[in-house]
Structures are given as C-alpha cells and as structure tokens.
Amino acid sequence: MEAQRKRKGSNVIFIHKHHLCLHDLKMYNQDLKNIYLVKTNVPEYPRPEFHVSDLRHDTQQGGLLRIWKDEGFKDPHGGLKDPDSLSLVWWSLVVGPQEIQSAETRLLDKFYPNRMEKQAEKKPSYLDEIYPDRNKQESFLWKFATSPAFGEKSRFGSYRFTFPLKDVVTAYSQQFCSGAPPIMRVFKTSLYKQEVQYSVLIHSPAREKLFSEYPLLAYDDPNAVCTYRDGHFIWRSQAMCETHSWKLIQKPDKNRMDAKSLYSHEHQFYVWDNVAVALHVDHGQVLKFDCDRLRANLTYCEKPTENVPAGIHYDSFENAKSLVGHLWPDAGFPLEKEPSLNLIF
Template sequence: MQTQRNRRGYIQHFINCKHLWLNELKKLAHDLKNPYLLKENVPEYPRPEFHVSHLKHDTERGALCWIRTDGGFKDPHRGFRDPHKWSLVWWSLAVGPEEIKAAETRLLEKTYPNQTKEQAVKQQSFLWRFATSPAFSEKSRYGSYRFTFPLQDVLSAYSQQFCFGAPPIMRVFRTCLFKKKVQYSVLVHSPANRELFSEFPLLPGNDPNAVCAYRDGRFIWRSEAMCETHRY
C-alpha cells in the first residue's frame, strides 16, 4: 500500500484499483502498524448487504456559501490539492433506517431460509444496534451542513453536464485505510476520460464477492465493519 496525506491533512494508506476485504487488510496490518486490525478478540457480528439509493455531501459554512453561489458542486482547488492532480467531488452513501431495515430482512432470509411468516413477524429488530460507525450517523462528519440527493438525480445531472447525455462510467477506485476507518471509493467519470482512468477496473454489477457494486440503480455495499464498538 502507498501512503499519502489527503486534502484534509490526514495520513492515509491506500491501494488503487482494488476494494480489499478485512481479511486482506489484516495481512498488511503488521507492515502498516495498525493495532486495530490485529485484534483477535472481536466477537461475531452481522455482515449485511446494504442497497443504497441516496448520496450525501457534508461540508462547512464557507463551502456551503460557494455551493449556493455556484448553484452546484465542484472541486474549488481544481485538483491542485490532490496528490494525483485529479479534480474530484466527494460523495458518501446515505444509509438510513429504511436501508438498515431492508438489509436486516435480507440477512435473516439468507441465514434462516426456512423461517415462517409468523417467525419473521415476531423477530425483533437488531441490526440498528450494530450500525454505530460514523458511516451511519445522522450528524455531518465534515462540517455542520449536509446535502442529500437521490443517487439517480446525481447521476442524471452528471450525465447531462459532463457526458453529453451518455451514462457515466463507474470504476473500482481505491481502498483507503485510516487509523480507525476503512474507506472504499468508487470513481464516476465521463466516457471522454475513458483512457485517463483505464487502469481502474469497472465496478461490478452482479459479483457476489465484491465489497461494492452497482445494480438496478443502487450501490451495493457489503459491510464488514459497521460497529464503532462491539459492546452489543
């Protein structure tokens, strides 16, 4: 893995073109000197599959004013603060209560395929107790303001403004490892930049072994570490 300081000044270890599962990251833990990945006393916890149809963009007041003035989103630094000089606008998955409930239903159906309707009705909700990492928080992580849009609205606007109406291309961008966070990034770009980003593999649609995928208008995220702590 490579090491760099990101635009916000934080040190991150990253590997391009791959989304690594936790067991793959654990093999690198000694070299990265990350004690959290080396813990062996973590109890069993659910590994659900989230189907997400909304994106969120968190920001601070200054950027909020610029977004309002410009009437849209862009990289104000035009890539100069990015180590690779790419002008990127960052969005995160907006995983809310409905997505958590739907993921819980899929998890139960997979784990107990012979469960009756009566048993399903009596089943108490549990997955929200594990969804304690900042990725599920209603609070903004990068400022006091948040924009939330349907994924399809964002992709449609991007298609019209940058792709001449063509569908944008999605690729496996990178896995970033921070001290207590794993970040999986998906690159969305115009077909005009196909050659520029050709080294990054296309994002899968139906691969059950992929950490992240895109299918039927939704991002599929197979979360392995959704807990801030494991007290439950």
C-alpha cells in the same frame, strides 16, 4: 498491488485499483501496521448487505456559500489538495432506517431461508399464550450501526446535502457525458487509523483513457465489497460498528438473531468501513442543480464528539438557520436538523 502513503507524515494508506476486504487487508498488515485491524477479541457482529439509493455531501460554511453561489458542486482546489491530484467532488452513501430494515430482512433470509415457513409450522405452546412475543424477531441491526457511516452527525461540517443517487447520476450524465451513461470504477481502498474507506470513481466516457487502469465496478459479483446495479449501490459492509457495545447472537433453533448488550468494560473498538463516491469534474466545472432544489435537500448536522478532521468548523443551529434563511429567503420553511437513527427505531 502496492500500498502508498501520499502525504508526508500521514498515517493514511492508499491501495489503488482495489477494494480489499478486511481479510485481505490483514494479509498486508505487516506493512500497514494498523493496531486495530489485528484485534481478535471483537464481539460477533453482523455483516449485512445494504442497497443504497441516496448520496450525501457534507460541508462547512465556506463550502455552503460556494455551493449556493455556483448553484452546484465543484472541487474548489481543482485537484491541488487531492492526494492523486484529481479534481473530484466527494459524496457518501446514505444508509438510513429503511436501508437498515431491508438489510436486516436480507440477512435473516440468508441465514434462515425457510424461517417464515418453519415458524408457521411450529406448534404453539402454553408459553406462547402467556408470552406472545417471546419468539418474535425483534429489530436488531440498527443497534450495531454505531459507526459514522450511519450517524446523523457530520465529520465535515454543519451542512448536509442529500440527493437521490439517480438524480446525481442523471445530472452528471447530462452535464459531463453528453447524455451517455457515466463510467464507474474501483478507485481505491483508504486505510486510516480506524476507518476503511472504499472509493468508487465516476467519470465521463471522454476521460476513459485517463482512468483505464482502474477496474470497472462490478455489476453482480457476490464477493465484491461494492457493486452498482439497477440504479443503486450494493454495499457489503464488513465493519459496521465503531464501538462494539452489542454482540450478535444467532438462534438457529428459533430462526432468529438477537443483539446482546455488553457491559461497558467489555466494549471494543475496531475498524469501521464506508463507501465514498468521487465524481470527476475538470478544474472549475460545476455539477449544477436548481437553487431551490439545493435548499430543499439541505439539512443541519451536529458535530460529533470525535473523529473530526483538523480544520473543520461548525456553526450553531441558530446561526445556521439564520445563514440559510438569508441565502434562501423565499424557501418558505426553516432549516431542519438531520434526524437521529436512535429516535427513529
């Protein structure tokens, strides 16, 4: 296993053919020299399992115009700007309120498998009559979802296309695989200053020889960071927070988990992880979707206050609405903003 820096002067480190958990990454930290990865004073936080059925593709104005013109997605550089010289179309997992809520339930069931029965068996006290919600399990997981992997803001531009995973896989199968199922492989682990990205490679069976050195993505490995099963990705996040402003409190006697708010001077910054999906397309090829479908799946994203790559430009909401209205004059509905997670919970 070898860590590589593909760009001269870049701090990004790529470890191909592996999805390394944080524990294994720390074992390589003597070579990686990442100051965030070795922090030991990080408050306790949850490590949930997300079941994800949607993908998103964020882009700026130039990318939007190309997608509108091509009626789909391609690598405009044909692999020339990719560190592995591969022509890829990149997507990210969409982890929204529904995925967070179901992950919270799985987390509670894992730690307290008999929690509902035990709580039902517990004899009520006079305090339960005075404070009926005192033993109620309140929603807590969303408070830890502070990394860009969960945010409504985009690090790659003002425009976000969101598609069901099954629709992307089906379109790719029909257009690139002659109807056969595409092949999914463990691509690489990319370590940035604070970000750990686990990449999944999807390719046509016709390119099996080209990518045979990459392991197939697991189906049911309980220890894998990312697997694919029954039409959705399973992502076992190990670092879901960027800013650690909450501490996880476990209460085994009450079969509960809670989030304790920390004072600002106690906040910690650690690495955060996410999963990216790379679709292999040959130079010039386009993963096509109906033009109206593209518009229906398009929303506006605001610029984050930090973690924006150099060279990314953003449009104001008013300018974005005007541009999208010009490109899709018959849509019949205005461009909407991506909803905020904090407003939903």
